[in-house]
Amino acid sequence: MSLIVYGERRLALFASILVSFWLVVASPAYGQSITESKEPLTLQQALELTLEQNPSLNVFQFRQKVLDGERLTAAQKPAYQIGAELENVAGNGEFSGVDSAELTVSLSSAIELGGKVDARLGVIKSKRTVVETKKELQALELLSETTRRYVNLLAAQERVKLAEESLQLAKETLRVAQRRANLGATMKAEVKRAKASLAQAELTLHKEASNLKVYSASLQSMWSEKISKTYSASGSLYRFGNALSFEELYQKVQNNPSIKQFSALERLKQSEVDLTSTSNQSNINWSVGLTRSQASGDMGFKAGFSMDLFSESRNQGKLQSALAAKNEVFVSKKTALLRMHDQLFNAYQQRKQSVHVVERLQQDIIPTLALALKETQKAYQRGRYSYFEYVAARQELISAKRKLIDAASSALMYGVAIEQLTAEPLTLFKKNS
Incomplete structure (x- = not known):
């Protein structure tokens, strides 16, 4: 496995993100007519490709070279x-x-008196830390965006699967309506409605299959400008992992590179204050x-x-300005923490609600609607229920399964938001949500 190296003390962050196993698990096979020509792709593979090939990380090597040059200059004596x-x-x-x-x-x-050389070198060292944290932040944003696009691909695959199921139900409805019409038990208008419903189901499947290609291309664009393959996500849309309590999650926000960046900026501003203070001694x-x-x-x-x-x-004017710049960073850090607290709380509650919706749909609602459809179909075949009641039962089941896909997708998306805020994957949290 080839990864861009960020330094030993930075690598652990990205290694933990790369093993986000809540998506990298085997899922049931999808309809062969849609996915048989697609190349399977795990989330970990997608993340590795992004880190290796996305050009936005290459700029940081040049920024480090700029600092190397500044360090040579700062180390020189008069x-x-x-x-x-x-x-x-x-x-x-x-x-x-x-x-x-x-x-x-x-x-x-x-x-030079007052430790001016050491102060200049201290500023360069602090700048280097700022660049490293910006690199971490950029990498984390890339990983999070890749994961979001991977979730979109998973959801698109489930929608294709649902569209195929809906098409099969429409075909079955047409078959039943046609048989009842042949027996004279219903009007031929119901057959026409069933044919129209079948055509709409075919259009829906065509649209979802097209969306699947779009989401595959969107994911691939994270590491390549050429869309040379069509991928299928090999993860599961219905595995969410576990989460800590909100308070424990918020404690981990301090690990976020954006907060580290403020801390690095504080150190940089302090180094600039120290450098300015050296001018007090002539x-x-x-x-x-x-x-x-x-x-x-x-x-x-x-x-x-x-x-x-x-x-x-x-030198008092320059020193006062340097201290004010440092205090500004401190206040900005506090403001960022307040904003991230709000974002984390929203993501935590929304994820919890989405997971609850998924569980209720899977355990209670969808099984009940599936049974109701089966019974309604039998009743329709016997002439006890009308065509509209039969179609309504079918649509209720399809609608519930569509809500299941939307809720599962939302749960994973909010999970990605939590991971991005805490800079840790949810699967490392051992307690139940």
């Missing part, structure tokens, strides 16, 4: 300067011409040189130094 100074030339009197000229050649530089500027008098031919040594005065008071 440059040396060489200078030459010519005095007492082109004047008047005894200073006319160059006979009284004095030439000084000097070398100068500065001694550098020592020094110079040494040799002076030669043209008149006497004598040479002498020259040395000097200088320091800026009142550096601390002159």
Whole structure:
């Protein structure tokens, strides 16, 4: 398995996301007429392809190279300067011409005080952490979007399966209506209605099969710009995993890369504050040189130094701005946590409700409607129920199964939202929801 490497301390996050087993389980085979030519694909395979081939992650290697260059610059000490100074030339009197000229050649530089080099390197290190967390955030968003598209493909497959079932029921309805019409037990108009219903079922199947291709292409576009294959999702739409309590889930929000990014930005701003604080201590500027008098031919040594005065008071404005920028990040982090609390609570409650709907539909409603349809069909064949009652029973069953697909899809989508907020797969949570 080939994955993009994010560093040892980052890899665990993505490894945990990749093993989201609540989707990577075998599901019953779908109608052969629709899926026999499709290549099966697990969620884990889809996630790996996205991480390996999606180009949006490639930009971060260039950002790291930019920081490598900035680090080389930040580590450099003050440059040396060489200078030459010519005095007492082109004047008047005894200073006319160059006979009284004095030439000084000097070398100068500065001694940085206050740990300025370390402070600059600290800023670069903090920037590197920010880039790493942005990379994590981008990767998590890609993984979440891939999972959502995978769920869409699973739901599309179930809708195709349901459309095939609806088509078979429509064919059976036509067969029964035709037989009753041949016996003179019903009007031929019912046969025409049954034929129209069959045609509509065929159109629905054609539409769902077309949607299936669209969702397959949408999933494939996460790692390839060329739609060369048609995939079938090999997971199950009706496996949701377990979840912790809301309070325990919210504790895990701190692992979200977006919160880590705020923490990394806080460290960056603190590094910038530290760098600004180093300017409170002035550098020592020094110079040494040799002076030669043209008149006497004598040479002498020259040395000097200088320091800026009142550096601390002159630096207060920059320091105040740096502190304000740091405080702004702190407040933004608190705001983000409040927003994520609201998003997590909504996703948690909606997922819980969707799972409840799925359970009721699977355990109570659909079995009851299936039995009712069977009994209604028998009654219709015997002339005890009308065609409309028979069709209504069929439509109620199809509608309930469509609601089942929608509720299961919603439960998985809200599960994806929870995983994205907590940066952990739901299957790692051992308690029942």
